[in-house]
Amino acid sequence: MTGTALSVRDIVVTFDEFVALNHVTMNVNEGESFGIVGESGSGKSTLLRAVAGLNVFESGSLTVAGRSYSGSRRDKEFYRTVQMVFQDPYGSLHPRQTVDRLLLEPLAIHGFSDVDARIARALDEVGLGSGFRFRYSHQLSGGQRQRIAIARALILEPKILLLDEPTSALDASIQAEILNLLEQARKDRNLTFIMVSHDLGVISHMCERLAVMKKGEVVETVSVEALEKREFSQEYTRQLLVASEGFRRTA
Amino acid sequence: MSPLLTVENLRVSFPTRTGEVNAVRGVSFTLGRERLGIVGESGSGKSQTGRAIMGLTPGHAKITADRLNFDGVDLLSASKRQRRDMRGKRMAMILQDPKYSLNPVMPIGKQIIETLRTHESVSGRQARDRALAMLEAVQIRDPERVFDLYPHEVSGGMGQRIMIAMMLVCGPELLIADEPTSALDVTVQLEVLGILDKLVAERGMGLIFVSHDLRLVSSFCDRVLVMYAGRVVEELPSANLAAAQHPYTRGLLNCLPTIGSHRHPLPVLERQAEWTQ
Numbered sequence: 095m096t097g098t099a100l101s102v103r104d105i106v107v108t109f110d111e112f113v114a115l116n117h118v119t120m121n122v123n124e125g126e127s128f129g130i131v132g133e134s135g136s137g138k139s140t141l142l143r144a145v146a147g148l149n150v151f152e153s154g155s156l157t158v159a160g161r162s163y164s165g166s167r168r169d170k171e172f173y174r175t176v177q178m179v180f181q182d183p184y185g186s187l188h189p190r191q192t193v194d195r196l197l198l199e200p201l202a203i204h205g206f207s208d209v210d211a212r213i214a215r216a217l218d219e220v221g222l223g224s225g226f227r228f229r230y231s232h233q234l235s236g237g238q239r240q241r242i243a244i245a246r247a248l249i250l251e252p253k254i255l256l257l258d259e260p261t262s263a264l265d266a267s268i269q270a271e272i273l274n275l276l277e278q279a280r281k282d283r284n285l286t287f288i289m290v291s292h293d294l295g296v297i298s299h300m301c302e303r304l305a306v307m308k309k310g311e312v313v314e315t316v317s318v319e320a321l322e323k324r325e326f327s328q329e330y331t332r333q334l335l336v337a338s339e340g341f342r343r344t345a
Numbered sequence: 346m347s348p349l350l351t352v353e354n355l356r357v358s359f360p361t362r363t364g365e366v367n368a369v370r371g372v373s374f375t376l377g378r379e380r381l382g383i384v385g386e387s388g389s390g391k392s393q394t395g396r397a398i399m400g401l402t403p404g405h406a407k408i409t410a411d412r413l414n415f416d417g418v419d420l421l422s423a424s425k426r427q428r429r430d431m432r433g434k435r436m437a438m439i440l441q442d443p444k445y446s447l448n449p450v451m452p453i454g455k456q457i458i459e460t461l462r463t464h465e466s467v468s469g470r471q472a473r474d475r476a477l478a479m480l481e482a483v484q485i486r487d488p489e490r491v492f493d494l495y496p497h498e499v500s501g502g503m504g505q506r507i508m509i510a511m512m513l514v515c516g517p518e519l520l521i522a523d524e525p526t527s528a529l530d531v532t533v534q535l536e537v538l539g540i541l542d543k544l545v546a547e548r549g550m551g552l553i554f555v556s557h558d559l560r561l562v563s564s565f566c567d568r569v570l571v572m573y574a575g576r577v578v579e580e581l582p583s584a585n586l587a588a589a590q591h592p593y594t595r596g597l598l599n600c601l602p603t604i605g606s607h608r609h610p611l612p613v614l615e616r617q618a619e620w621t622q
């Protein structure tokens with residue numbers, strides 16, 4: 095039996111009066127690729143951010159690789175285990191930093207010595223040659239930026255990747271390249287993924303199970319297999335499935 | 346009936362230290378009161394085409410065209426002032442990066458009201474009501490709460506819908522929507538498209554819908570232009586997207602992951618040098 099990579103129990107996050115996450119529970123197994131779908135504003139990013147310590151959770155518990163975390167405090171050990179790729183490739187990398195600086199920073203923080211070799215390997219792994227090493231991030235296309243963001247997340251050799259809409263800002267051909275890249279990395283390193291996407295096609299391609307969120311709650315957790323066979327219970331899940339087939343003009 | 350918009354041989358180029366970047370290289374099309382889709386890969390010139398029509402091209406760029414005509418107005422010879430007056434009121438563009446287009450230090454409701462009051466003289470009360478109604482129309486769940494939030498306090502998809510509300514509040518005749526729904530989950534995406542669809546059908550608005558989502562475009566628009574490297578390489582009636590001839594269009598259709606088809610790894614595009622010719 096495989097162990098649990100990450101478990102979230104009864105987490106509550108509020109912003110002033112507004113309850114963004116309302117007792118959310120989620121278990122992700124080691125080596126699993128777990129998807130999160132749900133409507134805009136349902137709390138998907140907030141959930142990943144709460145795990146990463148970027149949003150404080152008021153109650154509930156978080157366990158990662160057997161260690162418990164609370165509030166927003168995360169130690170170095172946590173970031174060696176968990177890394178995050180953000181929703182917006184334009185906002186997540188500092189535009190006036192070179193790729194080299196962006197990749198060096200996490201290595202320096204965690205006291206790695208063989209930085210040159212690691213940076214070269216990381217660039218190679220995401221399909222960007224060493225020619226990109228001294229470019230500024232504002233000189234990169236959206237797809238290239240997302241590759242750098244992934245390289246930066248992988249460079250510390252984490253066990254778990256939190257991926258917030260990693261391809262929604264990219265066109266179909268670049269999306270396919272990035273998804274292939276992520277799958278390869280997962281295979282090579284036996285990674286665990288938690289991946290948010292509003293595209294059920296992407297989730298069913300990448301994940302084994304998924305949670306459906308609505309208004310700050312997980313309303314259903316199903317396997318992709320069950321989704322494909324339409325074996326689920328929530329009306330909202332059905333709506334998502336129908337919607338993924340495209341626009342239909344009524345009347 | 347003469348078209349709402351005529352674009353003939355539009356070119357946009359940027360002088361850079363390493364030479365000219367030709368972002369748009371001779372694009373032509375006309376738009377009636379219909380839904381026109383523009384698809385194409387990143388960097389193919391979709392946004393720069395839209396920006397040139399709107400008069401939002403960066404100052405140092407060079408724009409030429411044989412014709413650029415909006416409802417009888419020659420946009421190439423229109424003054425800066427004329428174009429500014431038109432923008433927001435008669436033609437509007439939903440920009441691709443909502444986070445950058447919203448003022449980070451002003452509450453959302455106030456921004457919508459300001460847009461409205463730049464173009465129409467309405468009372469404070471009326472402006473507030475219309476702003477709230479617009480937020481509701483784009484399916485913001487509790488408009489009263491969101492009204493007072495700052496841009497960094499809303500989710501990615503909410504930011505996009507707020508931009509849409511802001512652009513629609515004056516009721517433009519031409520709307521260019523640049524990836525307006527890329528951050529929205531599918532159900533909200535369809536609701537937003539429903540709103541745009543209604544505006545085309547009921548008010549006769551002309552809509553240019555820029556997206557990299559072929560499936561969505563083909564189900565929503567009447568016609569689709571496929572752009573590659575600054576040019577239109579193919580024009581298709583949406584219903585017939587599957588019959589696309591250009592290898593780029595066919596490649597794009599082929600690399601989408603779909604539910605139930607398990608292709609690992611996904612096919613990727615092999616770009617050919619001759620496509621840029």
Ligand SMILES: Nc1ncnc2c1ncn2[C@@H]1O[C@H](COP(=O)(O)OP(=O)(O)OP(=O)(O)O)[C@@H](O)[C@H]1O
Nearest residue numbers: 109114134135136137138139140498499500501502
């Ligand atoms: N800093 C904040 N202050 C106030 N409200 C916030 C803040 N961050 C998030 N929220 C609210 O929490 C809710 C959930 O936001 P979140 O970003 O998690 O949504 P999401 O599911 O990721 O949506 P999307 O698909 O649009 O990205 C939204 O209603 C949002 O307005």
Ligand SMILES: Nc1ncnc2c1ncn2[C@@H]1O[C@H](COP(=O)(O)OP(=O)(O)OP(=O)(O)O)[C@@H](O)[C@H]1O
Nearest residue numbers: 236359366368386387388389390391392393394403
């Ligand atoms: N200020 C600028 N200086 C030089 N080149 C520019 C500038 N702005 C845009 N470009 C170039 O113009 C080309 C077209 O850009 P545009 O933004 O129209 O692409 P797009 O089709 O909208 O792509 P995306 O899908 O990524 O939004 C790109 O190659 C881009 O690098």
Ligand SMILES: [Mg+2]
Nearest residue numbers: 138139500501
């Ligand atoms: Mg989000």
Ligand SMILES: [Mg+2]
Nearest residue numbers: 391392441523
């Ligand atoms: Mg663009």
